[in-house]
Amino acid sequence: MTSPQQNPPQELPLNEVGPGRYFFFVTFCMVVLAGMIFFSLRIPPPPPPPEVKSDPVLTTGYNVYMRQCVACHGLQGLGDGPRAFSTPIKPRNLRDEPWKYGDDEESVLKIITQGGPQGVMPAFGNSLSPQELKAIVKYVRHMAGKIK
């Protein structure tokens, strides 16, 4: 009977690199698996509607909205995002009429840049670029049917 320990000496170096490679492989698989689980658990935003997709400014606005606003204002702007349940005042339903702080470009830019007076609606003036601010203003006004 030959057991693995009785391998010819010239095969020993190969056996010695074996465990290192094995652990590398296992670690690699675990990282890949963890990544796959993480990404499958994230709820992907729905694809933008065609009229948004065909307008580069609206597309930028859509991406900003899905990143920064959806948690409070919800996918459709109904003020029903997952964070809406824990904010001291309700995020606005952006489909309501009329808008509390005005729905013209200037007023919307102002509330998004400076935030709401109670400090629940965050100020985005420092975290978004001027182009992104312009795009998010256009997107929310479009979403709410303020731009025909």
Ligand code: HEC
């Ligand atoms: C932490 C939750 C939260 C996030 C994130 C948030 N908002 Fe708000 N938003 C609010 C709340 C709360 C109000 C209501 C403020 C008030 O009534 O004073 C509001 C109000 C508004 C209004 C004013 C609506 C009106 O009736 O005049 C606009 C426009 C708006 N948000 C857009 C956005 C946009 C665009 C983003 C992303 C860039 C965003 N919000 C992110 C909570 C949030």
